[in-house]
Amino acid sequence: MSEWLDSWYGSLDLAHRSMVNYESVIRVHIKPYFARRTVGEIGIMDHRAFKKHLKTVLSSENSRKAVLNVFSMAMDDAVSAELRKTSPVERHRRRGKYTKKKRERKKGMTPAAVEALARNAHAVFGPAGYVFMWTMATTGMRPAELYGLTREYCYPTWPGSDQRDDPDEAERYAEDVVRYGKGEGLMPAVRVERQVQYEGGGLQFFPPKYESLRTLVVPPFLAEMLERLLKEHNSRWVFPSISGGNLRSANFDHKYWRPIADGAKADEGPRWPGERLALPEVSAFTGKRLYLIRHGAKSWLDEDGHSRFAVESRMGHEVPGVEGVCSSVTVPMERAIMKTLQERWESVPGRMGDAAWG
Structure with missing residues (x-):
């Protein structure tokens, strides 16, 4: 996984701020969690466990979503690179308890x-x-x-x-x-x-x-x-x-x-x-x-x-x-x-x- 993430990140051509954010997400969260895993052996249950883990280390839903988005893109491209047949990321269906999204409260600016x-x-x-x-x-x-x-x-x-x-x-x-x-x-x-x-x-x-x-x-x-x-x-x-x-x-x-x-x-x-x-x-x-x-x-x-x-x-x-x-x-x-x-x-x-x- 570490080798693939390095290669994948090196292939990106994004705005400077996005590149900085992606590098931080990969280095701080994704690499340490999957350090001893290969790209091909990660499954749906591993993805669910990773989501659960992020809730213990990141209090912000937006921060967790940012990490999962980067992971999802890396896994999609791993499929395109023929390192695995399908992505382990679940989509288009909801599992578990429904949680209403929190919205930031704003007051009218005068x-x-x-x-x-x-x-x-x-x-x-x-x-x-x-x-x-x-x-x-x-x-x-x-x-x-x-x-x-x-x-x-x-x-x-x-x-x-x-x-x-x-x-x-x-x-x-x-x-x-x-x-x-x-x-x-x-x-x-x-x-x-x-x-x-x-x-x-x-x-x-x-x-x-x-x-x-x-x-x-x-x-x-x-x-x-x-x-x-x-x-x-x-x-x-x-x-x-x-x-x-x-x-x-x-x-x-x-x-x-x-x-x-x-x-x-x-x-x-x-x-x-x-x-x-x-x-x-x-x-x-x-x-x-x-x-x-x-x-x-x-x-x-x-x-x-x-x-x-x-x-x-x-x-x-x-x-x-x-x-x-x-x-x-x-x-x-x-x-x-x-x-x-x-x-x-x-x-x-x-x-x-x-x-x-x-």
């Missing part, structure tokens, strides 16, 4: 809750923290895309600063210049071209998840804050950490996000220089994932009645069928999105705004 998160983020890593939260809430960008956002792909420098290194995108480059940017008749926007992930012990750029390169218009208030933020620091990263480095390197989820969402005492966690006050919890996000801000961003667009195609495209999702082939995101659609997001911002009483810069 502009006031985002403002509360932004204020806490300001105390943790300064003006970049305040703008980071409002950027995620209004663009729906994935965390790794925000960590990897650099000046050349951010308003007001983009699209004039676009690297334009893909000859197949020449038509888009030309359209971007007359559609987006700073100036009369142009729409402020950021360009999602990449994300940051660890590889070989350091941070590297990779395409966004599912190759979902896209342009995201931003409301006027956010355009002003992004422009001011980039004037205030010299980091290549739009949202630098307290030390000026990348937020991914700062272990954002644990060190930054948890105090921002859950609250913290005055002497707990990192703080922007001069900020040592206690942080109040934001009840809608206490104990919740940062990623739920992205979910909330989509809910806002849905609530405001925007085109399904415009919404899914903004989130970096493929729209299937004829709708996906025939539809396009138009200027009126983008201006409507800018308008409703601006109105949500303006609905927050006593928002920090310019005070984020002292």
Whole structure:
């Protein structure tokens, strides 16, 4: 099994994050459990025992499912490689006690809750923290895309600063210049071209998840804050950490996000220089994932009645069928999105705004 898993993994050609996850699953769970077995002798009962074993070592159903999916694919390909006649994985029928799937409980994201998160983020890593939260809430960008956002792909420098290194995108480059940017008749926007992930012990750029390169218009208030933020620091990263480095390197989820969402005492966690006050919890996000801000961003667009195609495209999702082939995101659609997001911002009483810069 170990030899087959090494060979099988070496044959894969997947996105970087998937390759990292598969390697971890194989090394930590599948190889140790089947260390002394051959590919051909593993049967249905072994698969059932493996599932039962995973329940004792992994509390998350999604984590167990990820391990079993990798095992299943490896066994399917073992059949194709003629190492066995059939897969030991049972499909298309349910055995044993029915267990209802648990769904993560979400609370509706309000502009006031985002403002509360932004204020806490300001105390943790300064003006970049305040703008980071409002950027995620209004663009729906994935965390790794925000960590990897650099000046050349951010308003007001983009699209004039676009690297334009893909000859197949020449038509888009030309359209971007007359559609987006700073100036009369142009729409402020950021360009999602990449994300940051660890590889070989350091941070590297990779395409966004599912190759979902896209342009995201931003409301006027956010355009002003992004422009001011980039004037205030010299980091290549739009949202630098307290030390000026990348937020991914700062272990954002644990060190930054948890105090921002859950609250913290005055002497707990990192703080922007001069900020040592206690942080109040934001009840809608206490104990919740940062990623739920992205979910909330989509809910806002849905609530405001925007085109399904415009919404899914903004989130970096493929729209299937004829709708996906025939539809396009138009200027009126983008201006409507800018308008409703601006109105949500303006609905927050006593928002920090310019005070984020002292």
